[in-house]
Amino acid sequence: MEIFKKIGTWTLRILGALLFILLMAYGIIYYKTKQRLNKVYQVNIPNQQIPTDSASLASGKHILDTRGCVDCHGPDLGGKVFLDDPALGFIAGPNLTGGKGGLGRSLTAHDWIRGIKHGVDKAGKTLLIMPSHEFFHLTNKDLTYLVGYLQTLPPVDRELPKSTLGPMLRILYQVGKFPNLAPAELIKDHNAPVSFAQQTGVSKEKGKYLAVNCQGCHGDNFKGRDLGIPGIKPSVDITATGNPGKWTEAEFMTTLRTGRTPEGKQLNQKDMPWNVTAQFTDEELKSVYAYLLSFQ
Numbered sequence: 655m656e657i658f659k660k661i662g663t664w665t666l667r668i669l670g671a672l673l674f675i676l677l678m679a680y681g682i683i684y685y686k687t688k689q690r691l692n693k694v695y696q697v698n699i700p701n702q703q704i705p706t707d708s709a710s711l712a713s714g715k716h717i718l719d720t721r722g723c724v725d726c727h728g729p730d731l732g733g734k735v736f737l738d739d740p741a742l743g744f745i746a747g748p749n750l751t752g753g754k755g756g757l758g759r760s761l762t763a764h765d766w767i768r769g770i771k772h773g774v775d776k777a778g779k780t781l782l783i784m785p786s787h788e789f790f791h792l793t794n795k796d797l798t799y800l801v802g803y804l805q806t807l808p809p810v811d812r813e814l815p816k817s818t819l820g821p822m823l824r825i826l827y828q829v830g831k832f833p834n835l836a837p838a839e840l841i842k843d844h845n846a847p848v849s850f851a852q853q854t855g856v857s858k859e860k861g862k863y864l865a866v867n868c869q870g871c872h873g874d875n876f877k878g879r880d881l882g883i884p885g886i887k888p889s890v891d892i893t894a895t896g897n898p899g900k901w902t903e904a905e906f907m908t909t910l911r912t913g914r915t916p917e918g919k920q921l922n923q924k925d926m927p928w929n930v931t932a933q934f935t936d937e938e939l940k941s942v943y944a945y946l947l948s949f950q
Contacts, residue, residue, distance in 0.1 A: 680821060687824045691836060694778040697844045699764045702794060704802045714803025717796055719933040721789070721867060723750075732756070732810030743820035745783060750804060755813030758804070766801040772844050773837035780838035782817050787840035788867045791850055834870065856937055861945025864938055868892065868946075876949055887925050893949035907939045 705711075718724075726747030728734035733749035733756075752758035761769070768774055773786030792800070819827075819835075826832040833840060853860035865876070871889040873879040878889045878896070892898050897915065898906055905916045913921040913928035923929055934942070 680825075683824055683828045684821075687819070687828050690827075690839070692779060693838075695772065695774050695780070695838050695844055696778065697768060697772045697774060699767050700794075702763060702767065702798050702801075704763050704798050704805065706802055706806075710799050711803050711806060713796070714799035714801070716933070717792075717800045718803060720864075720930060720938070722927055722930040725927060725930070726783070730810050731804075731807055732812040733814045735814065739820065741820050741822040743818050743823045744815060745817045746814040749810060749812050749814065751807045751810040753809030754811035756810065758807060758809070763801055763805075766804060767797060770800065771797060772841065780836040782819075782836070783834055784837050785834065785867075785870055786837045788870050790841050790844075791848055791863065791866050793848055793850055853941075856940045856944065858941065858945045858948055860938070861941035861943070864934070865942050865945055868942075876946060889925075892946055894947045895950065898943070898946055903940060903943050906943045907936070910934070910939060910942075 723731065726734060726736055727750050728747065731750045732753065733747055735744070735746045737743065737745035749756035750758055765776055768776070769781060769784065769786070770789050771786060771792065772790070773781050773784045775781055789797075823832065823835065827835045838844075850859075850863045853863065868876060871879075871881060872892050873889070876891070876893045878891045880888045890896060897917075901909065901916055909915050909921075910928055910931035912932070913923065913926065915921065921928055931939070
């Protein structure tokens with residue numbers, strides 16, 4: 655019996671030591687992630703004239719529709735819970751309108767630009783999962799169109815709890831498996847000039863401008879990658895070496911508008927938000943197709 659008591663005692667000690675090590679490791683991760691998320695970014699916001707004419711507002715709505723804003727902020731942009739898991743945390747896309755609980759009633763044009771383009775709040779700290787690394791490249795004209803439209807949103811009364819991070823999400827973020835948690839970190843130089851110019855007609859340059867949004871899931875070279883998100887499949891190659899390289903321009907456009915591929919597969923919107931790409935014009939889709947096929 656004595657030997658079993660000793661085994662039991664040592665087992666408890668070992669388990670206690672392992673628990674202590676795990677708690678210490680998580681304590682370090684918590685501290686480091688808190689430090690990263692509390693970093694203050696210095697960004698220069700130039701004065702911009704926000705247009706209010708009907709044509710500009712229509713352009714702003716088109717930009718919003720083709721950037722997937724409703725996926726996180728809801729169809730009415732009144733906010734939406736898109737993650738509620740004890741291990742990962744609680745993440746809600748905030749209410750963007752001027753209604754009760756909405757940000758729209760307190761944000762100036764500078765605040766909108768700071769959040770959209772740089773992914774930081776009024777204090778200069780990073781927003782959570784706001785894909786500003788995809789919006790940073792927007793030309794000043796498109797950015798003002800978008801802000802102008804956001805300032806006209808009908809008020810929606812919806813108060814949402816504050817987002818909180820669970821232990822697993824902090825771990826994934828700290829080990830580099832979920833960098834999109836803090837988008838401000840993904841922008842190398844917040845004060846770098848935008849290199850894109852306004853393009854008319856079908857062109858690879860226009861396709862490049864539009865396809866920046868695809869890089870968040872498909873990677874910088876559009877060859878696909880592991881997104882590091884539980885329950886979400888790795889993204890696929892959308893270049894000339896992937897399925898799009900086998901499709902005609904018309905088949906590519908149909909796929910991005912209906913979610914149905916030439917092979918007869920129906921794409922899940924959770925994996926591929928074709929409801930967003932369906933909003934692109936013919937000219938825009940043709941430009942994206944031409945640009946993606948330039949990658950061999």
